[in-house]
Amino acid sequence: MQTVIITGGTDGLGKGLALHYLRQGAHVVALGSTAGKGEALLTEARALAAGRATFVRADLTSLAACRGVVERLAADHPVVDKLILCAQRYRLLGGRATTGEGFEHSFALAYLSRFVLSHGLHDVLRAARRPVVMNVGTPGVPLGRIHWDDLQLTRAYSGTKATLQSFRANDLLGVAFGVLHAASGVSxxxxxxxxxxxxxxxxxxxxxxxxxxALFTLFAASVPKATVPMTALLDDPPAEPFTAHWGRRRLPLDGRAFDRDDALRLHELTQELISR
Ligand SMILES: NC(=O)c1ccc[n+]([C@@H]2O[C@H](COP(=O)([O-])OP(=O)(O)OC[C@H]3O[C@@H](n4cnc5c(N)ncnc54)[C@H](OP(=O)(O)O)[C@@H]3O)[C@@H](O)[C@H]2O)c1
Structure with missing residues (x-):
């Protein structure tokens, strides 16, 4: 039975993937911050009578919670086949919000949690036959940048700027992960x-x-349709340590968004921030 860990596995794309892998007979561990959504997933899982579902309630804006989750998941699951990172909550409007640990909200949830889970679960991933991490975001969108001199956006904050920075940080997280774990077999x-x-x-x-x-009604794909190319990639991941995709299209990695030096610089800065 393969083990599939999904942050944000209780709603949207994460839930669609959770139900898919339950139907395939997997052990799905879904993380989310709302108990009710977790219970709803477990009820649907029981009705499917396939696979095994576990819900882990965690607020992934908290670095301590992310570290606790990594410790618990690694202890409970010595082999993890797939890690899928979907947890997200947009804060496009309103003022700058910080977590209890002092990190800007989007930086903490959309980027730091993914950083901690990706690197923290690397050892249990590499124990699998064909391990894959899928970081679901917006690679290929030419918007936003890393604010190197003010990663926490203490000056001239806007929610859009913070959200876009977290997207670009995830592009670089993938590049750095691929460089640092190049020989480990994790895609x-x-x-x-x-x-x-x-x-x-x-x-x-x-x-x-x-x-x-309204936009979704007019232009959006349904979750079952959108998850088809995702599961194709998850079940047959590319051999390279890092690749980026937009739907079925593989993206070139030669742009600034995937710059190797930027990726390693952000990795070091992040390590420094979280070890304080
Ligand atoms: N939908 C799109 O059109 C689209 C387009 C491009 C990229 N994406 C990316 O796809 C991913 C999934 O998006 P989605 O649209 O499926 O999102 P969604 O339906 O809003 O689901 C978000 C998930 O994240 C969880 N979550 C939110 N805050 C959390 C927290 N503090 N701690 C733990 N879990 C938390 C939610 O559970 P709780 O509410 O219980 O916390 C929920 O399970 C995101 O990374 C998004 O950027 C989506």
Whole structure:
């Protein structure tokens, strides 16, 4: 029975993938911050009568919680076949928010949690036959940059700027992971699903919520449709340590978004930040 760990596995794309791998007979460990969504997933899993589902409630904005989750998951699962990173909550409007540990919210949830889980679970991943990490985000979108002199965006903050920075940081996380773990056999896949109708608008303030829902009605793919190319990649990952994809299209890695030096610089800065 393969083990599939999914952050944000209780809603949207993460939940779609959780149900898919349950149907395939996998042990799916879904992480999310809301107990009700976890219970709902477990109820659906029971109705499927296939695979095995575990819900881990964790607030992944907290570095301590991420580290606790890594410790628990690594102890419970000596072999992890797939790690899928979907946890996300957009804060496009409103002022700058920080976590209890002092990190800017988008940096903490969308980037740091993925950094800690990716590197922290590397050893249990490399124990699998064909291990893969899929970091679901927006590779290939030419928006946003790393604010090297102010990663926590203490000056001239905007929610959009913070969200876009976290996207670009995840592109570099994949590149650095591929460089640092090049010989370990773990495939790291940066993946952009395109526009998909998920639970995402529910956490947006009005009128953004209504606008995003209208956009989803017109242009978005359904979760079952969007997860087809994702599972194809997850089940047959590229041999290279890092690749980036937008739907079925493989992205070139020659742009600034995937710069090796930037990736290693961000890796070092992040290590420094989280070891303080
Ligand atoms: N949907 C799209 O059109 C689209 C497009 C491009 C990229 N993506 C990317 O795809 C990924 C999944 O997006 P989605 O649209 O499927 O999202 P979604 O439906 O909003 O689901 C987000 C998931 O993240 C979890 N989550 C949020 N905050 C959390 C926290 N603090 N701690 C732990 N878990 C937390 C949520 O559970 P709780 O609410 O219980 O915490 C939920 O399971 C994201 O990385 C997103 O950037 C999506």
């Amino acid at each position: 790291y896949v940066g993946y952009n699903p395109g526009v998909v109708s998920t639970g995402m608008p529910a956490s947006l303030p009005q009128p953004l919520r209504a606008g995003t829902r």
